[in-house]
Amino acid sequence: MSEDRTPLYTRWPVVFLAGPVVWYLFFWIAYLIAEAGCAPGVEPFEIFGWSGVSFLTVALTAAAVGLIAWFFVVAYRQTKSTSLMDVSEDPDDFRSTFLALGTGLAVLFIAASLFVGLPALVLAPC
Amino acid sequence: MNEERFDTPVVAHPGTDEEMDALWADPPGFIGKLKAVQNDAIGRRLILTGFFFLLLGGSVDSLVMRLQLAVPENDLVNPQLYNELFTNHGSVTMFLVILPIFEGFAILMLPLILGSREMPFPRLGAFAYFTFLLGGLLYYSATLFSFVPDAGWFAYTPLSGPEFAPDLAIDFWVLGLGVAEVGAIAAGIEIIIGVLKTRAPGMTLSRMPLFAWALLVTAFMILFAFTPLIVGSALLELDRGFGTQFFNPDAGGSSLLWQHLFWIFGHPEVYIQFLPATGIVSMIIPTFLRKRMVGHTWIIGSMVAIGFLSFGLWAHHMFTVGLSPVVGSFFAGASMVIAIPAGVQIFAWLATIWAGRPVWKTPFLFVVGFLALFVLGGITGVMVASVPFDLQAHDSYFVVAHLHYVLIGGVGFPIFAGVYYWLPKVVGYTLNETLGKWNFWLLFIGVNVTFFPMHMVGLMGMPRRVYTYPEGLGWDTYNLISTFGVFIIIAGVGTFVANLIYSHVKKVPAGHNPWGGATLEWATPSPPLQHTWTVPPIVRSRYPLWDQDDLYSGGPRDEKLVRALGQWPLKWRAALVTGTADGRPEEIFRVANPSIWPFVAALGTVMIFAAELLKLRIGALAGMAVVIFGAVMWNWPEKAAITEEEEQEFEKAHGIPVRVGGSLAVARWGMGLIVLFVSVAFTSFLLAYFYLRLENPVWPPPGIPEPPVLATMSGVLLFTVAAGAFDRGLRSIRRGESGGLAKWTSVALLFGLGGVLAQVLYMVGLDFDSQTHAYGSIFHAIGWFSVAVGVGALIMGGLALYWTRRGEYTERRHVPIDNISLFWACAGIIWVIGFGVLTFAPYLT
Numbered sequence: 001m002s003e004d005r006t007p008l009y010t011r012w013p014v015v016f017l018a019g020p021v022v023w024y025l026f027f028w029i030a031y032l033i034a035e036a037g038c039a040p041g042v043e044p045f046e047i048f049g050w051s052g053v054s055f056l057t058v059a060l061t062a063a064a065v066g067l068i069a070w071f072f073v074v075a076y077r078q079t080k081s082t083s084l085m086d087v088s089e090d091p092d093d094f095r096s097t098f099l100a101l102g103t104g105l106a107v108l109f110i111a112a113s114l115f116v117g118l119p120a121l122v123l124a125p126c
Numbered sequence: 127m128n129e130e131r132f133d134t135p136v137v138a139h140p141g142t143d144e145e146m147d148a149l150w151a152d153p154p155g156f157i158g159k160l161k162a163v164q165n166d167a168i169g170r171r172l173i174l175t176g177f178f179f180l181l182l183g184g185s186v187d188s189l190v191m192r193l194q195l196a197v198p199e200n201d202l203v204n205p206q207l208y209n210e211l212f213t214n215h216g217s218v219t220m221f222l223v224i225l226p227i228f229e230g231f232a233i234l235m236l237p238l239i240l241g242s243r244e245m246p247f248p249r250l251g252a253f254a255y256f257t258f259l260l261g262g263l264l265y266y267s268a269t270l271f272s273f274v275p276d277a278g279w280f281a282y283t284p285l286s287g288p289e290f291a292p293d294l295a296i297d298f299w300v301l302g303l304g305v306a307e308v309g310a311i312a313a314g315i316e317i318i319i320g321v322l323k324t325r326a327p328g329m330t331l332s333r334m335p336l337f338a339w340a341l342l343v344t345a346f347m348i349l350f351a352f353t354p355l356i357v358g359s360a361l362l363e364l365d366r367g368f369g370t371q372f373f374n375p376d377a378g379g380s381s382l383l384w385q386h387l388f389w390i391f392g393h394p395e396v397y398i399q400f401l402p403a404t405g406i407v408s409m410i411i412p413t414f415l416r417k418r419m420v421g422h423t424w425i426i427g428s429m430v431a432i433g434f435l436s437f438g439l440w441a442h443h444m445f446t447v448g449l450s451p452v453v454g455s456f457f458a459g460a461s462m463v464i465a466i467p468a469g470v471q472i473f474a475w476l477a478t479i480w481a482g483r484p485v486w487k488t489p490f491l492f493v494v495g496f497l498a499l500f501v502l503g504g505i506t507g508v509m510v511a512s513v514p515f516d517l518q519a520h521d522s523y524f525v526v527a528h529l530h531y532v533l534i535g536g537v538g539f540p541i542f543a544g545v546y547y548w549l550p551k552v553v554g555y556t557l558n559e560t561l562g563k564w565n566f567w568l569l570f571i572g573v574n575v576t577f578f579p580m581h582m583v584g585l586m587g588m589p590r591r592v593y594t595y596p597e598g599l600g601w602d603t604y605n606l607i608s609t610f611g612v613f614i615i616i617a618g619v620g621t622f623v624a625n626l627i628y629s630h631v632k633k634v635p636a637g638h639n640p641w642g643g644a645t646l647e648w649a650t651p652s653p654p655l656q657h658t659w660t661v662p663p664i665v666r667s668r669y670p671l672w673d674q675d676d677l678y679s680g681g682p683r684d685e686k687l688v689r690a691l692g693q694w695p696l697k698w699r700a701a702l703v704t705g706t707a708d709g710r711p712e713e714i715f716r717v718a719n720p721s722i723w724p725f726v727a728a729l730g731t732v733m734i735f736a737a738e739l740l741k742l743r744i745g746a747l748a749g750m751a752v753v754i755f756g757a758v759m760w761n762w763p764e765k766a767a768i769t770e771e772e773e774q775e776f777e778k779a780h781g782i783p784v785r786v787g788g789s790l791a792v793a794r795w796g797m798g799l800i801v802l803f804v805s806v807a808f809t810s811f812l813l814a815y816f817y818l819r820l821e822n823p824v825w826p827p828p829g830i831p832e833p834p835v836l837a838t839m840s841g842v843l844l845f846t847v848a849a850g851a852f853d854r855g856l857r858s859i860r861r862g863e864s865g866g867l868a869k870w871t872s873v874a875l876l877f878g879l880g881g882v883l884a885q886v887l888y889m890v891g892l893d894f895d896s897q898t899h900a901y902g903s904i905f906h907a908i909g910w911f912s913v914a915v916g917v918g919a920l921i922m923g924g925l926a927l928y929w930t931r932r933g934e935y936t937e938r939r940h941v942p943i944d945n946i947s948l949f950w951a952c953a954g955i956i957w958v959i960g961f962g963v964l965t966f967a968p969y970l971t
Contacts, residue, residue: 013707020434027438031456032816038450041823053452094332094707101427108431108466115459116438123451 010074012095015102018071019109026064026113030057038126053125061117065110072106075099143660145696150243150657152720161720163248164656168255169234170552172313175259176227182266183218185619187211189612192576196609198597208593209276213299216279220395221303222262224537225348228402229254229313231544232341234552236317238647238654239335241326241663243701244717246319246792249724249760250312256728257309264732264739265302268295275299278591280392281362283373283384288366294739297366300359301735307352307359308731314348315799317341322706323792326646327684328665329709332426335645335668336419339426340405343433344398349799350437350806351394357810358387361907367738370896370903372814378900380821382447383814389440397436399533401429403540404471407493410547411475413643414490415482418669421474428467428474435464445516454513461511468504472497487641488562492543495570499535503528506581521591524584530577542569542622550636554652558632561625568618576611579604644669649677661692662702665709687711687780694776698767700784703791711782715789716767727756758925761942763787763934770938787939797945801952804915808956811911812963815904819971826901826968830894833905837888838965842957845881845916848874849954852923856947862937864930871927874950878923882916885961889913905964912960919953922946 008014036042037053045052078099152162162168191211194202203211233251237244245251268274273295277286286296321342325334362384364370371377373384404425412419419425438460445454475497484490506528510516519525542565550556583604588595595601639648646663647654648671664680667673678688691700691714699717704710730752737745766786773784819825826832851874858866889909896906926946929935935943 017430020431024434024437027456027460031453034450034453034456035817036820038453039820042820057452094330097332097423101423101430104424104427105431108427108463111466112435112460112463115463116456117459119455119459120452123455125452126450 009071010078012078012098012102015071015075015078016098016105018075018102019068019105019107022064022067022071023109023112026060027116030060030117033057033060034125044126051125054120054123057117057120057125061113061120064113064117068106068110068113072103072110075102075106079103142692142696143655146657146660147655149696150655150699157722158720160725161722163252163718163720163724165233165237165245165248165251165658166552166654166656168248168251169230169232171255172226172230172233172258174230175255175262176223176230179218179222179226179262183214184223185616187215187218189616191215192609192612194593195595195605197606198595198599198602200594203593205593206276209278209591210274212591213275213278217265217275217299217303219533220279221306222258222265224399224533224541225310225395226258226306227541228341228344228399229310229317231402231406231548232317232320232345233313235548235647236320236338236341237324237658238551238650239645240321240324240338241329241646241659241665242320242324243658243662244324244699245316246324246701246703246789247316247718247796249718249721250316250796252721253724253728253760254309254313254316256725257312257731258306260728260732261302261305261307261309261735263302264305264736265298268298268302271298273298280388281384282388283362283365283381286362286384287373288369291366297363297739300363300366301739304356304359304363305732305735307356309728310348311352311356311803314345314352315796315803317345318349318799319792319795321345323703323712323789323795324701325704325709326663326665327688327702327704327709327711328680329704331707331709332423333665333668333709336408336422336425336429337402337405339429340401340408343429344401347394347398347401347433347436349803351391351398353803353806354387354810355391357807357814358384358391361387361814361903363738364896364903364907367741368896370907371898371900372818372903372907374900375821377898378818378822378827379903380818380900382444383817383821385444385447386440386817387810387814389443390437392443393440394436396529396533397432399537401432403496403537404429406540406544406547407475407496409643409645410489410493410543411478411482412669413547413641414485414487414493415478416485416642417478417482419474420477420481421470422668425471425474428470431467432464435460435467439464442511442516445513446520458511458513462508465504465508472501485641487546488557488559488566489543489547489641491563491566492539492546495566496535496539496543499531499539499570499573503531503533503535507532519584521589522584523580523588523590526590527577527580527584530573530580534573534577539569542566547641548647550640551647551650551652551654553630554636555629555633556636556640557625557629561621561628565618565621565625568614568621572611572614572616572618574611575614576608579607583608639671644672646670646677657699662688664688683781684711687782690776690780695767698786703789712791713782713789714776714784715792716786719764721760723756723760727753727760730754730756754921763929763942766939770936785939785941788941790941790944793941793945794948797948801948804952804956808911808915808960811904811908812959815908815963815967818900818904819967822901825971826894827899830899830901832968833965835965838961841881841884841888842961843881844877844884845957846954848876848878848881849919849950851877852947852950855926856940856943859935859937859940859943864933864935867935867940867943868927868930871923871930875920875923875927878916878920881957882913882920885909885913885916885957908960908964912957915953915956919946919950922949 033056034053047055079096152158152164152167194200194208233245273293275295275298277291277296281296281299284290321338361372365372371379373379373381375381408419408425439457441449441457442461510519510525510528546557546562583601586600588601636652638652661678663677664684670677700714701717702711703713703715705712730749733749733752734746737749768786776784851870855867855870858870894902896903926943
């Protein structure tokens with residue numbers, strides 16, 4: 001099967017779940033940094049003049065968005081049709097179906113990453 | 127496409143049907159019922175027992191609460207009883223009603239819908255049922271002893287801790303529900319493997335019905351959500367019964383740690399309940415609109431998205447505990463984003479309804495009711511996702527209104543829809559349509575009359591969980607209206623019960639396909655055969671009964687295979703395993719026979735928890751022994767039903783292996799999920815460790831030295847060598863060298879035993895206890911958990927050696943060795959990380 005020779009990151013199970021998995025890892029890392037950074041007895045720290053927690057949150061958000069966007073491109077290039085609705089409704093071709101879903105989930109989880117991470121730009125961290 | 131033709135393809139082959147039915151039937155009599163594993167029996171029992179608990183805890187408690195709140199300053203019940211009522215109401219509905227009913231739906235319907243003969247681990251399903259039943263009864267037995275839990279369904283510490291709840295009430299809550307949680311996880315494992323590996327040939331993932339997708343996502347969520355709750359409950363019971371300090375802030379612990387562990391379960395739990403409901407809705411809408419689901423694929427994506435997002439929302443239940451603004455914003459953001467996939471589903475359903483031709487039967491009425499009520503509840507959910515709004519609305523009746531709209535509307539209504547839809551298939555007769563419509567309208571009106579006023583009274587400031595309120599605050603009329611609404615709901619539920627009885631008496635035959643449905647379950651007789659499918663169907667469409675002229679045409683190999691399976695074997699239970707994604711036949715495997723051992727293992731489980739309740743430590747050890755013995759006997763290899771030569775003959779004819787010793791694919795998935803469960807539990811312990819570390823600037827606390835590296839890690843070294851040796855044994859048997867397997871298994875056991883002994887001596891010799899400070903508590907917890915995992919690996923290794931010496935394993939047949947090797951690898955990793963964290967974290971953090 002040709003799929004076995006393709007790089008792992010392009011295979012449909014990886015592409016399908018990349019958005020949610022990357023988002024969830026980003027969420028936990030950002031949350032743990034915020035909890036640790038605001039824990040009792042921890043001295044506030046700064047990075048480039050920003051609160052360290054806020055800076056790291058925004059940096060992680062950018063990294064998550066970038067990584068998910070990369071997977072979006074990987075998925076999109078493999079879909080067989082420019083019409084996602086056509087591809088997604090073709091049950092005989094499950095690989096294309098899940099690649100198309102991967103693009104949709106990537107878009108959703110880019111939005112989710114921004115929803116989660118952007119408030120750190122304006123909110124007090126601790 | 128031919129949606130108008132509802133002929134049912136012929137599936138019955140009389141002679142073979144009878145033989146297979148007799149082969150697959152559960153044994154008769156009372157002992158037979160204890161041994162029963164057949165999916166019909168287990169599924170029905172789960173649903174009926176769930177409804178029974180609903181009548182107890184969902185109905186009587188809520189009626190009494192509403193009567194108490196009907197007028198201000200009422201004295202129908204006292205505050206203590208009121209606390210017990212809302213605790214029971216929440217606990218029973220959230221733990222003992224909704225999830226068991228959906229797991230029952232799953233076990234009952236999935237083989238029909240997926241085109242398989244049975245769930246892959248029937249004995250696991252039986253174990254799940256008995257643990258659920260016995261756990262629920264253990265929980266309810268609290269009433270007999272006047273130890274009724276009263277700390278809410280969430281049992282916040284310190285109210286549920288040893289200081290403020292010194293009697294056994296909370297122990298009944300923790301331990302009774304703990305048993306039921308074990309059952310939920312067991313059923314979840316079975317559902318995952320059933321959906322992924324036992325489908326009809328040709329049923330790719332994208333052709334798989336949406337109900338199966340919903341249950342697949344739900345079952346994974348159960349594994350990830352219930353496990354932290356079990357860990358948290360264990361820590362709470364350790365605080366209550368063993369004097370540890372996990373949740374005591376005066377000794378380095380944290381009350382908030384309990385809240386985090388609870389809500390990491392508690393929020394996904396509501397989506398664990400919602401997703402199967404969306405699966406039911408997605409099955410009913412196409413049938414009653416005579417239209418394929420618009421956006422079928424995007425509904426799959428929404429379900430997966432909800433599954434992930436729901437694990438990032440938990441602290442929106444904790445907005446008022448003093449989270450930092452940025453942390454609060456994480457959870458607020460995620461809580462709002464989850465509305466997007468939910469909205470995608472709703473618009474897909476609405477688009478299908480818009481484009482179709484509605485048939486206004488009772489199942490569809492309940493679906494429409496669901497849409498109206500769930501959308502209303504969902505909107506208020508987005509409102510409370512906003513931190514500033516929630517700071518005002520938290521713990522008010524506004525939240526009570528929200529949760530009941532989403533749970534009754536979003537979950538309860540689809541349950542009724544599912545019952546009306548599928549009951550004719552299960553029992554062979556229809557429910558009365560007139561009574562069904564009365565049932566729907568009474569419930570719909572009753573729910574709105576009861577819960578809508580709660581939005582207003584909540585915004586006016588009425589808090590939750592108060593047994594009365596003063597006159598003159600403007601809450602009186604709203605509360606009275608809500609109470610009136612409850613009687614309408616009761617009439618609705620009563621109509622449902624009356625319909626069940628009436629229809630059972632009248633028994634109007636349902637036929638194979640009373641609704642003209644498109645999915646596979648409607649191709650089977652009503653009620654279905656014991657073995658579900660004599661000839662497994664071949665699927666070439668998402669809507670096979672609408673699109674396919676028959677269910678047995680496909681590729682020549684598949685056609686030949688399914689017809690062969692219709693005739694052979696007739697002396698042992700055979701089922702088909704198919705590819706996870708592509709639905710291609712992979713192997714034939716032997717499905718487990720009825721057995722008493724799941725019941726015994728369930729009894730042992732409840733013995734452990736009940737003994738802990740009574741502080742009978744020896745009883746807990748006895749229970750553990752019963753569980754281990756029951757599990758060993760449950761998995762004891764049976765005499766092969768056919769020879770290896772006969773297996774090879776079938777393989778040569780059909781190109782796929784026959785594994786009477788057990789399915790390689792199914793067993794590997796089963797062990798993989800057990801490893802996942804153990805890993806999630808371990809991760810929960812680690813998170814608790816680091817949370818407590820953050821709460822304590824000095825770690826370890828003064829007076830406790832940092833752990834000695836050599837002493838801690840020497841046992842780890844021995845154990846990892848043991849894991850490596852077991853892997854060598856696996857490689858030996860893969861080459862057919864059973865002597866090599868015996869040798870390396872012996873080496874593994876020797877080093878493993880040495881490692882476990884070394885760690886036990888180390889833990890016992892620690893110069894700090896688990897009761898003085900949370901540091902000691904979590905150190906002992908992680909250390910002993912790791913030791914327990916190691917002991918589990920040793921027991922499995924010992925059994926492997928025993929069976930090896932009996933000559934059970936060959937190059938072709940050694941599935942248990944593959945699985946035990948996976949567990950050993952997991953155990954080795956847990957030891958390295960667990961003892962590594964205990965040893966090095968104080969230095970590194």
